[in-house]
Amino acid sequence: MFLFLVLCAGILLGSSTAASIQSRLSSFAGEYGSGGGTAFSFSSEQVYGPITGLRVRENPSHVIGLQFRYGDTWGTYYGYTSGPILEILLRPGESITQVSGKTAAYVNELIFVTNHGRIFRFGQPSGNCFNDFPLYSNTVLRYVSGRYSSVIHSIGFHWGSQPDCVHCKADE
Numbered sequence: 684m685f686l687f688l689v690l691c692a693g694i695l696l697g698s699s700t701a702a703s704i705q706s707r708l709s710s711f712a713g714e715y716g717s718g719g720g721t722a723f724s725f726s727s728e729q730v731y732g733p734i735t736g737l738r739v740r741e742n743p744s745h746v747i748g749l750q751f752r753y754g755d756t757w758g759t760y761y762g763y764t765s766g767p768i769l770e771i772l773l774r775p776g777e778s779i780t781q782v783s784g785k786t787a788a789y790v791n792e793l794i795f796v797t798n799h800g801r802i803f804r805f806g807q808p809s810g811n812c813f814n815d816f817p818l819y820s821n822t823v824l825r826y827v828s829g830r831y832s833s834v835i836h837s838i839g840f841h842w843g844s845q846p847d848c849v850h851c852k853a854d855e
Contacts, residue, residue, distance in 0.1 A: 728826065822845075825841050
């Protein structure tokens with residue numbers, strides 16, 4: 684019986700320690716925007732490696748679609764599928780370290796900033812400002828979630844440690 688109690692205590696302590704470590708390595712401040720629409724998340728694409736690119740569709744007023752590339756694999760596209768798409772590929776070792784923008788009824792503007800000092804701006808600068816960045820040093824944008832229909836209604840940014848590349852091709 685004593686061995687069982689010690690074993691259970693060790694498991695509980697180990698799981699609380701793991702949760703404590705995870706909380707120090709990741710952060711999420713919540714979603715920006717009005718909500719509504721269908722929920723989306725790029726969380727399952729993380730197994731393909733770090734974010735290495737993004738595609739964004741915009742109309743004259745809003746951001747209407749998003750897609751991220753993890754390693755060499757493009758994730759699911761969420762949003763309206765008509766119109767030109769803007770594609771950005773990150774450089775080797777480059778990560779997204781800050782996202783700013785503006786929202787009203789929808790996500791009107793997104794501004795991505797990288798650790799290489801590059802800035803990518805999409806949409807229109809109108810509405811309420813937001814600025815999101817990781818709470819912990821040495822963490823970067825891991826994935827995005829939110830809600831969409833024919834536009835992006837709301838968006839949230841999930842920050843964490845740069846992952847080991849599970850399904851990536853070896854760096855050349």
